[in-house]
Amino acid sequence: MPGQHGAPGQNGGAGHPAAQRHSAAWAAPDPAAQEGPTQPLGTPHSPSPAAERAKAANEPTAPPEAANEDAQPVKEPKEPRAKVRKTPRRATVALAVLLSLLALAGSVAAVALAWRTKEVKEAKEEATPGPAPERPDEYRVSYAKEPLRIQLACAAVLHLDLDEPRADAAENLADLRYESRCGTQPPQLSLGPGAAGGSRHASADTDAEGCDRAIRTSPLGQGLRVEVAKGTALCVLTAATPAELVLVEIVEVGGSGSAGLRATSWQMPTVR
Numbered sequence: 001m002p003g004q005h006g007a008p009g010q011n012g013g014a015g016h017p018a019a020q021r022h023s024a025a026w027a028a029p030d031p032a033a034q035e036g037p038t039q040p041l042g043t044p045h046s047p048s049p050a051a052e053r054a055k056a057a058n059e060p061t062a063p064p065e066a067a068n069e070d071a072q073p074v075k076e077p078k079e080p081r082a083k084v085r086k087t088p089r090r091a092t093v094a095l096a097v098l099l100s101l102l103a104l105a106g107s108v109a110a111v112a113l114a115w116r117t118k119e120v121k122e123a124k125e126e127a128t129p130g131p132a133p134e135r136p137d138e139y140r141v142s143y144a145k146e147p148l149r150i151q152l153a154c155a156a157v158l159h160l161d162l163d164e165p166r167a168d169a170a171e172n173l174a175d176l177r178y179e180s181r182c183g184t185q186p187p188q189l190s191l192g193p194g195a196a197g198g199s200r201h202a203s204a205d206t207d208a209e210g211c212d213r214a215i216r217t218s219p220l221g222q223g224l225r226v227e228v229a230k231g232t233a234l235c236v237l238t239a240a241t242p243a244e245l246v247l248v249e250i251v252e253v254g255g256s257g258s259a260g261l262r263a264t265s266w267q268m269p270t271v272r
Contacts, residue, residue, distance in 0.1 A: 138269055139207075139208035139209065139212075139245065139266040139267065139268070139269060140266060140267045141264070141265070141266055141267075142244060142265040142266060142267050143165070143263070143264070143265050144264045144265075145262055145263075145264055146165050146262065146263045146264070146265075147260065147261070147262055148160065148165060148167050148260075148261040148262070148263060149167070149258075149260055149261075150167060150178055150187075150257070150258060150259045150260070150261065151257075151258050152178070152180040152187075152256075152257035152258070153180065153256070153257065154180060154181070154182040154256065154257060155180060155181065155182050156179075156180050156257060157177065157178065157179050157180075158177075158178040158180075159171050159173075159174030159176070159177060159178070159192060160174055160175060160176040160177075160178060160192070160261075161173050161174060161175060161194065162175040162176065162195075162236055162238055162244060162246040162248070162263060162265065163175070163194075163238050163240045163244050163265075165246075165263050165265070171192070171193065172193055172194070173193075173194050174192030174193060174194050175191070175192050175194045175195040175236050175238050175246070176189055176190070176191065176192050176195070176236060176248065177189070177190045177191070177192045178228075178259075179225075180256075180257025181257070186227050186228050186229060186253070187227075187228040187253075187257055187259060188225040188226065188227055188228060189225065189226045189228055189234065189248075190223065190224065190225045190226070191220060191222055191224075191236065194238060194239055194240070195236050195237065195238060195239065196237045196238060196239040196243065197215045197219055197220075197236075197237040198215060198219065198220040198234060198235060198236045198237065199211070199214035199215045199217075199218045199219055199220050199234060199235045200218075200220050200226050200232075200234045201214045201217075201218040201235075202214055202233040202234055202235045202247060203233050204231075204233055204249050206233065206235065206247055208245055208266040210235075211235035211245050211246075211247055211266075212235075212237075212245055212268075214235050215235055215237050215245075220234065228250055228253055228259050229250060229253060230250055230251065230252060230253050231250065232249075232250045233247060233248065233249045233250070234247075234248055235247055235248075236248060237268070242267050242268060242270075243267075243268040244265045244266070244267060244268065245265065245266045245267075245268055246263055246264070246265045246266075247263065247264045247265075248261055248262075248263050249261065249262045249263075
């Protein structure tokens with residue numbers, strides 16, 4: 001059967017698959033593809049030169065002053081710095097040396113002054129006399145102006161110990177015996193068993209040497225009595241060791257056998 005030419009797409013026409021493959025294999029080349037590489041899919045197309053020139057013509061141009069201001073920052077005026085005066089190195093060294101010398105001179109002067117003060121102090125200590133040594137022939141005060149108060153009834157006896165001193169002592173230790181009287185008769189004093197000697201030739205101004213002399217030159221014998229009257233004084237030498245030389249003053253006389261006495265004692269020297 002002779003071949004029939006059918007409609008497109010039938011019997012080898014343009015619509016036949018074989019014909020389509022043949023046409024695609026021999027298709028004419030694309031001029032745009034031959035001019036350069038193609039852009040990948042999804043990449044934005046760059047604007048054409050004509051579009052860029054139109055865009056530049058439409059945008060306003062910035063003045064040259066603004067461009068210069070953007071390019072160069074404005075510099076603030078700087079404050080003038082105070083000039084620092086530098087001291088020369090030689091002057092500084094000389095000043096330091098001078099201060100060191102002054103400090104050294106001050107130290108030397110302080111040491112010299114301290115040494116001189118020490119010498120003066122030692123000289124004064126050597127020149128100042130110390131306490132005088134005790135002389136064996138010197139009377140040393142044991143007590144001074146010691147008061148003794150006597151209160152007795154009529155016709156009573158009181159014994160006095162002058163070594164302490166003490167009133168109302170034991171009879172065998174008594175240096176003085178005080179006897180009160182009844183009526184108008186005044187009390188009387190006499191030496192006790194503890195006294196080694198005494199004298200009535202004394203006064204309130206008699207010193208130790210005067211008492212010692214009075215006992216040696218005008219002694220009061222045992223058993224002799226001295227009337228108690230204001231202003232009367234007598235010296236008593238005790239028999240204790242060391243012996244005491246006592247000046248007894250009568251400073252007050254009251255009624256009913258009362259009296260006020262005052263005693264001063266010196267220790268007898270070892271060498272007479």
